[in-house]
Amino acid sequence: xxxxxxxxxxxxxxxxxxxxxxxxxxxxxxxxxxxxxxxxxxxxxxxxxxxxxxxxxxxxxxxxxxxxxxxxxxxxxxxxxxxxxxxxxxxxxxxxxxxxxxxxxxxxxxxxxxxxxxxxxxxxxxxxxxxxxxx
Amino acid sequence: xxxxxxxxxxxxxxxxxxxxxxxxxxxxxxxxxxxxxxxxxxxxxxxxxxxxxxxxxxxxxxxxxxxxxxxxxxxxxxxxxxxxxxxxxxxxxxxxxxxxxxxxxxxxxxxx
Numbered sequence: 001x002x003x004x005x006x007x008x009x010x011x012x013x014x015x016x017x018x019x020x021x022x023x024x025x026x027x028x029x030x031x032x033x034x035x036x037x038x039x040x041x042x043x044x045x046x047x048x049x050x051x052x053x054x055x056x057x058x059x060x061x062x063x064x065x066x067x068x069x070x071x072x073x074x075x076x077x078x079x080x081x082x083x084x085x086x087x088x089x090x091x092x093x094x095x096x097x098x099x100x101x102x103x104x105x106x107x108x109x110x111x112x113x114x115x116x117x118x119x120x121x122x123x124x125x126x127x128x129x130x131x132x133x134x135x
Numbered sequence: 136x137x138x139x140x141x142x143x144x145x146x147x148x149x150x151x152x153x154x155x156x157x158x159x160x161x162x163x164x165x166x167x168x169x170x171x172x173x174x175x176x177x178x179x180x181x182x183x184x185x186x187x188x189x190x191x192x193x194x195x196x197x198x199x200x201x202x203x204x205x206x207x208x209x210x211x212x213x214x215x216x217x218x219x220x221x222x223x224x225x226x227x228x229x230x231x232x233x234x235x236x237x238x239x240x241x242x243x244x245x246x247x
Contacts (some may be wrong), residue, residue, distance in 0.1 A: 095214035
């Protein structure tokens with residue numbers, strides 16, 4: 001039982017680390033302000049919640065096996081931190097995105113968007129040729 | 136398990152070191168603020184892990200909660216500051232300050 005709790009806690013922490021590494025890589029390597037914000041806003045929220053859940057599962061051993069009921073309060077505090085991060089991180093991302101948008105920062109032109117979709121389709125070599133001169 | 140938690144904390148610290156690059160060379164000011172916000176989120180997690188390491192999670196959880204609050208307030212204040220300063224700059228562009236036309240002299244200087 002103790003081993004099971006350890007494995008679940010370690011799995012949650014490793015998943016959180018993977019998302020943290022992904023968010024950091026996105027923040028470092030994405031070409032655009034908006035895409036960087038996209039990586040930071042989502043990855044940080046999820047990975048923080050995952051690692052804090054892992055810590056809460058890990059210290060729940062003391063409640064189960066040694067009956068330290070004070071640890072239950074600590075678990076509630078850790079889960080409240082997770083809920084707090086879940087509320088505040090998207091809020092601050094929204095505020096920062098709005099502040100950056102009013103800065104009139106243009107998106108990177110190399111990122112394909114909706115307006116360029118038709119041209120990209122015509123440039124594809126396997127696109128069937130348009131027959132205009134058929135009589 | 137204790138060594139595993141220490142390893143997770145060390146990896147988080149390395150990620151903070153990698154994010155300092157974005158803080159230093161970020162092209163715009165908002166990029167730097169976003170990176171600092173991400174570092175603050177990582178620090179919140181790191182404080183809880185340090186508490187596990189010292190076998191005193193109950194104390195460090197309070198630190199983490201306070202740090203998360205301060206991080207949120209700081210990023211909101213910075214975002215609002217840049218938003219307002221940008222808006223003020225755009226308004227001064229749109230409605231420039233009235234300049235006296237060059238042909239007319241000021242009334243005080245007419246008689247002299």
